[in-house]
Structure formats: C-alpha cells, structure tokens
Amino acid sequence: MTAADEPTEHRGTGGTGDTGHTGHAGGPQLGRARIAVAAVFCAHGAVTGSFATRIPWIQEHAGVSAGQLGFALAFPAFGGLLAMPMAGAVSHRYGEGRALRVLLVLWTLALVLPGYAPNFVALCGALFFYGAAAGMSAVVMNALGVETEARLGRSIMSGLHGMWSVGVLVGSVGGTVAAHFGTDARVHHGLASAGLTVCGLLACRGALGIRSQPDTEPPPRFAAPPKTAVLIGAVAFCSVFAEGASLDWSAVYLRDVLGTSPGLAAATTTAFVLTMALARLAGDKVIDRFGAVRTVRGGGVLAGLGGLLVISAPSAAVTMAGFGLLGLGVAVVVPVAYVAAARSGPAPSQAIAGVATITYASGLIAPSAIGGIADLTSLTVSFGLVTALAFGLTLGAGILRPGKRASATTDGPAAGDGRDAVAPAAPERRKP
Numbered sequence: 001m002t003a004a005d006e007p008t009e010h011r012g013t014g015g016t017g018d019t020g021h022t023g024h025a026g027g028p029q030l031g032r033a034r035i036a037v038a039a040v041f042c043a044h045g046a047v048t049g050s051f052a053t054r055i056p057w058i059q060e061h062a063g064v065s066a067g068q069l070g071f072a073l074a075f076p077a078f079g080g081l082l083a084m085p086m087a088g089a090v091s092h093r094y095g096e097g098r099a100l101r102v103l104l105v106l107w108t109l110a111l112v113l114p115g116y117a118p119n120f121v122a123l124c125g126a127l128f129f130y131g132a133a134a135g136m137s138a139v140v141m142n143a144l145g146v147e148t149e150a151r152l153g154r155s156i157m158s159g160l161h162g163m164w165s166v167g168v169l170v171g172s173v174g175g176t177v178a179a180h181f182g183t184d185a186r187v188h189h190g191l192a193s194a195g196l197t198v199c200g201l202l203a204c205r206g207a208l209g210i211r212s213q214p215d216t217e218p219p220p221r222f223a224a225p226p227k228t229a230v231l232i233g234a235v236a237f238c239s240v241f242a243e244g245a246s247l248d249w250s251a252v253y254l255r256d257v258l259g260t261s262p263g264l265a266a267a268t269t270t271a272f273v274l275t276m277a278l279a280r281l282a283g284d285k286v287i288d289r290f291g292a293v294r295t296v297r298g299g300g301v302l303a304g305l306g307g308l309l310v311i312s313a314p315s316a317a318v319t320m321a322g323f324g325l326l327g328l329g330v331a332v333v334v335p336v337a338y339v340a341a342a343r344s345g346p347a348p349s350q351a352i353a354g355v356a357t358i359t360y361a362s363g364l365i366a367p368s369a370i371g372g373i374a375d376l377t378s379l380t381v382s383f384g385l386v387t388a389l390a391f392g393l394t395l396g397a398g399i400l401r402p403g404k405r406a407s408a409t410t411d412g413p414a415a416g417d418g419r420d421a422v423a424p425a426a427p428e429r430r431k432p
Contacts, residue, residue, distance in 0.1 A: 036206030042167035049171025054185040076131025077364040083132035087139035088350030103137035115185040146342040157335035158283030165277035228344035233358030235396040238389040239333035244366035279331035300393025303329025307387025
C-alpha cells in the first residue's frame with residue numbers, strides 16, 4: 001500500500017479555546033492513543049538509558065581515549081541538529097503515524113551501531129546516525145503527543161516527558177545489570193534493540209495517525225525554524241541549559257566546591273534526575289490547574305531560588321536542595337514549549353523541529369560553557385549564569401501561552417488501521 005492509498009486523518013478547521021484544545025476522537029479510542037504515545041516515549045527513553053550505561057565498554061572496544069570519546073559523544077547532537085529540520089517534511093509526506101513507525105524503528109535499531117564501531121572514525125559515524133534517528137523520531141512523537149493532548153482537552157505532555165524519563169531509568173537499570181555481569185554490549189544492545197523495536201511497533205499501532213490536509217503546502221525538505229519557534233525555543237533554551245549544566249556538573253560542584261565524598265556527589269545527580277522525572281509525571285495536573293504560563297513562571301522562580309542556594313553553597317545539604325529545586329523548576333518547560341510551538345502555526349512538526357533543534361543546541365553548549373567559564377573564573381560563577389537563565393523563565397513564560405490551532409480528523413485508534421472517522425467537536429475550555 002502506498003502513502004496515497006493509506007487511509008489517514010487530516011487536520012481540520014475545528015474551533016478552539018484559549019488552550020488550543022479541540023475535539024476528541026472518542027473516549028476509549030483516545031484513551032488507547034494516550035497509552036500508546038506514552039509507551040512510545042518510554043521506549044524512546046529506554047534506548048538512551050541502555051546506551052549511556054555501556055559507554056565505558058564502547059570506549060574500550062573502540063580503543064579511544066577520553067578526549068576522543070568526549071569529541072565522539074558530540075556527534076549525536078550534530079546528527080540531531082542536522083536531521084530534525086527535515087522531520088516536518090517527512091511527516092507531511094508520509095503522515096505522522098507512518099513516519100513515527102519508521103523513525104522509531106530506526107532509533108531502536110541504531111542502538112546496536114556504537115557497540116560495533118572498531119575505531120574512532122566509525123564510532124563518530126555510528127553516533128551521528130544514532131543522534132539523527134533520535135532527533136527525528138523525537139520530533140514526530142512530540143507532534144503526536146501534542147495532537148493527542150488537544151483531543152483530550154487537558155495537559156498530558158509533561159507526563160509523556162516523565163514517561164521518557166522513566167524509560168531512561170528502565171534502560172539504565174538493564175544496562176547496569178548487563179555491565180555487572182560483564183555482558184558484551186553488542187549482545188546486550190542487540191537484545192534490547194529487538195525488544196524495544198517490537199514494543200515500539202506495538203505502541204505505534206494505537207497512536208493517532210495525523211496527516212496534513214491534501215491542499216496544504218508541504219514544508220521544505222530542510223526547514224529553518226519559524227520565527228515563532230525561535231522565540232519559544234529561546235525560553236526552552238534557558239531551561240535545557242540549566243538542566244544540562246546541573247546534570248553534568250552537579251556532582252563535580254559538590255566534590256570540588258564543597259569537598260564532599262564521591263558517593264554523596266553522585267547521589268546529587270541521581271536526586272536531580274528523579275526530581276525532574278517526578279515533577280514531569282505530576283506536572284500535567286499543575287498545568288491544568290494554573291495554566292502553562294503561570295506554571296512556567298512559578299517554575300522559573302523555584303529554579304532561580306534553587307540556583308541561589310547552589311551558588312551560596314553554605315552546606316552540602318542546602319546545595320543538594322538547590323539542585324533539587326532547579327530540577328523541579330525546569331521540569332515542565334520543554335513539554336510546554338513543544339505544545340506552544342505546535343499551536344503557533346499551521347505546521348506543527350516543523351515548529352516542534354525548530355524548538356527541538358534549539359534545545360539540542362542548548363544541551364550541546366551548556367556543559368562546555370559551564371566548564372569554560374569555570375576555567376576562567378569558578379564553578380560558582382558558572383552557576384550564577386545558570387541562576388540568571390532560570391530567573392529568565394519568569395520573564396519569557398508569556399511566550400509559551402498556547403495559541404489556537406486547528407484540530408484533525410481521525411482514522412481510528414491506530415495510525416493507518418484502515419477506518420475513516422471524523423473527530424467530533426468538544427466544548428471549549430479555558431485555563432486561568
């Protein structure tokens with residue numbers, strides 16, 4: 001069956017309220033779609049966790065130095081930065097349901113490549129493809145998450161990103177067990193890849209399958225971020241910078257600035273990750289209660305206060321609490337930014353790709369920027385910058401106010417399951 005023959009759903013012209021939420025595709029069907037997209041997010045995160053825990057084995061197998069490994073680990077970001085702007089064109093051409101199936105399989109299969117890299121050059125190439133598949137599949141799954149949220153008429157994107165964090169933890173546990181028993185990473189990743197590919201394909205069967213209206217002008221194959229996405233991405237940049245800096249440097253901060261034990265320093269990073277995961281899982285209820293703008297603005301205050309605790313550094317306990325507040329404050333910003341981007345214009349995937357590209361760049365810049373500033377001054381000054389960006393969320397939160405966007409018709413509970421249906425309109429609802 002060709003793309004033209006496959007029954008699809010199209011974005012329609014239904015009205016929306018201030019939240020941008022529109023009609024839903026039916027209770028049980030939409031409930032299955034929500035579970036399906038949550039499973040997709042979890043599978044996507046599990047690939048990341050599975051890879052991260054076996055980096056030492058991959059380094060030894062490829063025979064690369066620490067410096068070479070650091071350079072190679074930048075290639076996933078390079079691959080994502082170059083590939084994500086093409087995600088909108090792929091989704092428009094094949095539909096988000098079909099695009100998600102293909103890209104998610106490429107992502108789960110890409111897990112096996114780094115373990116087979118025999119040298120530095122091959123490792124860089126494998127990680128480039130790994131990052132490209134990760135970025136493009138992330139764009140499409142976020143677009144489907146936003147559409148599912150619009151049908152439900154309530155926030156789910158924070159919880160979906162929380163499920164991604166759960167997937168990272170699950171993959172990390174599996175990788176830790178494999179490493180403990182000395183399992184060859186090629187065997188471990190081969191088994192994990194096969195299992196996650198099957199789980200991902202099963203999950204995709206229940207996801208919504210969205211396609212643009214036939215008369216909609218297709219985006220260019222390589223699309224620069226729209227202006228609205230750039231502004232939204234600037235807010236997300238602040239959040240991801242604070243997240244990346246805290247994730248990579250919190251343990252170093254406690255060790256070097258406060259002289260704590262390696263175990264306590266490592267526990268700070270773990271606590272930061274868990275705080276973010278729990279905040280994202282609970283974030284949807286907060287967003288529904290207070291609205292996206294107020295939630296991000298309050299998060300900026302919490303993150304800024306956390307940064308102040310970190311740079312004041314009176315004790316290890318207070319500094320750990322500061323990192324916890326940083327994680328709590330920035331947790332929901334990226335999910336909210338994706339929703340705002342998708343509702344900022346007629347091409348949701350292109351706008352999401354623009355924001356994702358900016359956040360990838362932030363994640364790439366943050367660790368090296370913190371290190372560079374620390375070399376010139378100190379880690380305390382570095383986290384002064386993080387604190388300033390965190391407080392910047394309070395100023396930029398208004399940009400994330402969801403706009404009005406058209407809804408879509410639906411072809412059934414599964415993407416491309418061959419049944420045609422139209423999503424009925426739901427009552428408008430407004431957030432404070």
